[in-house]
Amino acid sequence: MEALELLGEPDGLPAFPLPAGLAGRYPGSLGFPEEWVYANFVETLDGVVALPEVPRANRLIADASDTDHFVMALLRACAHVVLVGSGTLRASPSSKWLPESVYPAAAAELAELRTALGLDPQPRLAIVTGGRSSLALPEGAAARTTVLTTRAGAERLGGELPGVEIVPVSEGDEVDVRAAVAALRERGHARILSEGGPTVFASCLRAGLIDELFLTLSPVVAGRAPVVREALGLVEGEPFLPETRVGATLRGVRRSGSHLFLRYGLG
Template identity: 35%
Template structure:
């Protein structure tokens, strides 16, 4: 259970209000879990850091969003499937090299076609997907976000991985971060939640803190967040 203070449980309505998206604009919220020492995975998967509380916020992020945005490496490592819920939520996958094949569960087990965001140079087989070309050799993430918005997908739930998150931060495209801190010391050589080019630090404001036993659920919003109104 999630607690804002001892003895007070957060209701679904309260959580939706806390984690909701602003209206009238395109907004990207990243959702990540890490160990106390900053590892983003255990044995190569984020599931090793999970908890019921983290799962609740993860599913809430999907319920509130219009689209899930994820990198192809995460799709392959985590075994992503397509949208299968009562309200089909499209999965948008970023792949600069075209490392996806039509036999993946992302394409074979879904209620709506995924969106594949790729490049002119990518050598990719024909996929049962809405393919977006967003750059020649590297994906232009600004073009990618604009393409999602043009499809009416303004509430973007960024689920990983660290390289895509780091690139989105570097491009100034992330508005908020939901970070679950798992009560583990993972050590090892796992990546941190963001990996990419060196940029000036991005200033964040802490907007909420929830506790579920020893798990912390933090929500941050970028100060002076970009102003991107819906077209």
């Protein structure tokens, strides 16, 4: 992995005791309050996070950055639960949503960090879905998965997903993301890493749920031509400006080669 270099961060950020093998790779501090929602994305120079019809689009968007995988693994290792939307789940059918699965070279240190933080060996997987279509879970993940859905979705999915915790959090077609986060917290899953796509991220932003955003800026251009292919930006489905200003405060800048690793406080 190309080294991560700290270019700046304010004093006084929370700092977890990272095992030496992780601290050596991630300069500066990394830590979170007990109850926190933090999101992680990689986007191209022109703000594209997803090319839904393109095979291996995540790799193209990240420009095959090993460091981006390392940061993703580290952020997963700090979480009680990784939250995704059904769109992201379907786009990555082979993902296990575990720290070590995205960066196996640091598996031992990532496990050590979870132990030091008093976390279960594996983060839970939470899926937000209206439940109108079937879901395929990662192999062996049923017992650590919570599906956050609507009342109708719970009725529909209940018979299809044996061993999975299915929690109806709202009426209607769409999941109330505020109620979804509250349901996770009631179950003790206080520190939530949102790896949902731009639609879930937009709903969470609208609800004021996101405390921090970790954003990798990849040095490639995706381009947009809606007739040729779909390209999703960081936030989809919610218009904010001009009515609503969602502002962010820069809390960290790191660099690895030409990739920038940005950390923003929101709200």
